[in-house]
Amino acid sequence: GAGVSQSPSNKVTEKGKDVELRCDPISGHTALYWYRQSLGQGLEFLIYFQGNSAPDKSGLPSDRFSAERTGGSVSTLTIQRTQQEDSAVYLCASSTPGGRGNEQFFGPGTRLTVL
Amino acid sequence: DQQVKQNSPSLSVQEGRISILNCDYTNSMFDYFLWYKKYPAEGPTFLISISSIKDKNEDGRFTVFLNKSAKHLSLHIVPSQPGDSAVYFCAASGSTGGSYIPTFGRGTSLIVHP
Numbered sequence: 336g337a338g339v340s341q342s343p344s345n346k347v348t349e350k351g352k353d354v355e356l357r358c359d360p361i362s363g364h365t366a367l368y369w370y371r372q373s374l375g376q377g378l379e380f381l382i383y384f385q386g387n388s389a390p391d392k393s394g395l396p397s398d399r400f401s402a403e404r405t406g407g408s409v410s411t412l413t414i415q416r417t418q419q420e421d422s423a424v425y426l427c428a429s430s431t432p433g434g435r436g437n438e439q440f441f442g443p444g445t446r447l448t449v450l
Numbered sequence: 451d452q453q454v455k456q457n458s459p460s461l462s463v464q465e466g467r468i469s470i471l472n473c474d475y476t477n478s479m480f481d482y483f484l485w486y487k488k489y490p491a492e493g494p495t496f497l498i499s500i501s502s503i504k505d506k507n508e509d510g511r512f513t514v515f516l517n518k519s520a521k522h523l524s525l526h527i528v529p530s531q532p533g534d535s536a537v538y539f540c541a542a543s544g545s546t547g548g549s550y551i552p553t554f555g556r557g558t559s560l561i562v563h564p
Contacts, residue, residue: 368551370554377456377555379554383551391551439486440496441493443491444492
C-alpha cells in the first residue's frame with residue numbers, strides 16, 4: 336500500500352523567499368507530525384495534528400513557520416521569509432491515533448536548502 | 451537540553467558479530483521507547499519498541515534492553531549483517547498533556563563490514 340509521501344523531494348530557495356512543503360499521510364492515519372533534521376542533529380519536533388483537535392505547535396521555532404492540515408489528510412508546512420538556518424531535511428510522519436506505542440510511518444523527507 | 455542522548459555518533463562492526471547501540475534519557479516521565487532505522491534519502495522506519503513495564507523485548511535478530519534505574523536502553527543486533535548498515539535513532543515518549551510525541555536522539559551510524 337501507499338506510504339507517506341512528501342513533495343518536493345528537494346527544494347532550493349533564496350533567503351527571504353517563502354516555501355511550502357507538502358505531506359500526504361497514509362490513508363486512515365489520524366495523527367500527523369512534522370519534524371526537521373538539521374545536519375548532525377536528531378529529529379526536531381515541529382508540529383502535531385490529531386484528528387480535529389487543535390494542533391500542538393509547541394515545536395515551531397518561530398512565527399515564520401506555520402502548518403495546516405486540510406480535511407484531516409494532506410498537510411502543508413509553510414516557511415515564510417526563509418533563512419539559511421532553515422536549511423534541513425523536513426520529515427513528515429503519520430500514525431494511527433497517536434497514542435503511546437503507535438509507531439510512526441515517515442515519508443522520505445524534503446531537503447530544503449536556503450542560499 | 452537533550453532529553454534523549456545517543457553518545458556514539460558511529461559504530462563499526464564486523465559481519466556476524468553483535469552490534470550494541472546505546473541510548474540514555476533524562477526525563478523520568480518517559481515510559482515508552484522506540485528504535486528507528488534510517489537509510490540515506492529515506493525516512494526512518496520503525497524497528498522495535500519497549501514499554502517501561504518491561505526490561506527486554508526481542509524480535510528476531512533485534513533485542514532492546516531497558517534499565518529504568520539507569521535511564522538507559524540499548525539495541526542489540528545479532529548477528530549483524532551488511533544490510534543493517536544505517537543510522538539508528540532512539541526515541542522516547544511519555545504523556546504530555548495527553549499526547550505522546552516522541553523525542554528523538556541524534557542517531558548512531560552503524561557500519562557492518564562484510
